[in-house]
Amino acid sequence: MKVRVKFFAILRERAGTAEVVHELTEGATVADLWRDLQQHFPKLDVPGIRLLYAVNQNYVGSNDTLHDGDEVVFIPPVSGG
């Protein structure tokens, strides 16, 4: 299955891209995807950063299972306002 990953803010800069489509094995979780991505984009590992996870624009847990076509975003600490 394939998921679409969007990068924002510091993760976009670290990844060097705003979006990738990534192939995963069936049953993979958000955490699995993050481990894969860190292999492809080693700079994504920002020391001490605490991420939140969104799938299809809703916050989810890191152990949630992904599905084909999902839009996944790793959300660095927000700082709007």
Added chain:
Amino acid sequence: MKVRVKFFAILRERAGTAEVVHELTEGATVADLWRDLQQHFPKLDVPGIRLLYAVNQNYVGSNDTLHDGDEVVFIPPVSGG
């Protein structure tokens, strides 16, 4: 001595005038003035009303002594905002 009294809101309507100059004996207090005014304008006595007192645009107590030329206002319950 003479003081200038300004009436506002319900007291202006009850007095039928916005301003009077009133003659007082030396040493008269705010409360004395109010008693005098009620003689001249019987309708000023609004049942249950709680007044505050201002002399020269500062809140004062009813036992404060007045001086010649003072501007005195009897302040009905305020309701700005």
Added chain:
Amino acid sequence: MFRVQDEPIDLNELVRYVTDAEAGAIATFIGTTRNNNEGRSVIALDYESYPEMAERELARIGAEAAQKWQIRRMAIVHRLGPVQIGEASVIIAVSSAHRDAAFAASRFAIEEIKKTVPIWKKEVFEGGEVWIGTQSGQPLQR
């Protein structure tokens, strides 16, 4: 800027006045005329003031707020005369470096205005009119 006036209040004027390069927050409060009050259908409010003392009291509120909180600038303008439904009778604007102060000061200002500033509101409703606060016979809280 502490003022009473007959003209409609210009929110932008107040916000411009309190805008400050060292401020990160501006809180405003707008009091508007509601079409109903205690079961009565309100047509308009009509405000009267003791203007010199009202402006002095508004400035006193600003000075007190500046002592209590770290605010940058503050403006309070109260309108006089008839105020139609949906229009502003009073606007408060306050800026501060951090938002706590702006929120606290704007809240403080409206509460104080309702307690100590010599401004009176006559409510014109369907079937009559009344000076608010006067008919109740309740003692004024200082």
Added chain:
Amino acid sequence: MFRVQDEPIDLNELVRYVTDAEAGAIATFIGTTRNNNEGRSVIALDYESYPEMAERELARIGAEAAQKWQIRRMAIVHRLGPVQIGEASVIIAVSSAHRDAAFAASRFAIEEIKKTVPIWKKEVFEGGEVWIGTQSGQPLQR
């Protein structure tokens, strides 16, 4: 009205939107760019968002506020891209019959925005730039 946009935010648009004949109070909060932060001289802030989710979260905040307090209408607009000193990055406007609800809801909204809405601020200061919240390594409070 729950929106992110590149253009400057028009306070009047939001206030008009929340103006309501049954409202007696409108509270607004304006977040502005401060010229200093933690000892740094700030030149500008540069905001980025995940726009579809940011607008969804803003609307969620509005819905939650409407459940908690008796508000009439609410608007939140957050600006994206560069925001110069003194300009507004976010404006919240909320109307209610009685002022408690408007004050509480506007305060709630800005606190929630800072916690849950996917918007990020890069601070451009004299000598560098930093994504706020990222360098500190502090856990994000949910």
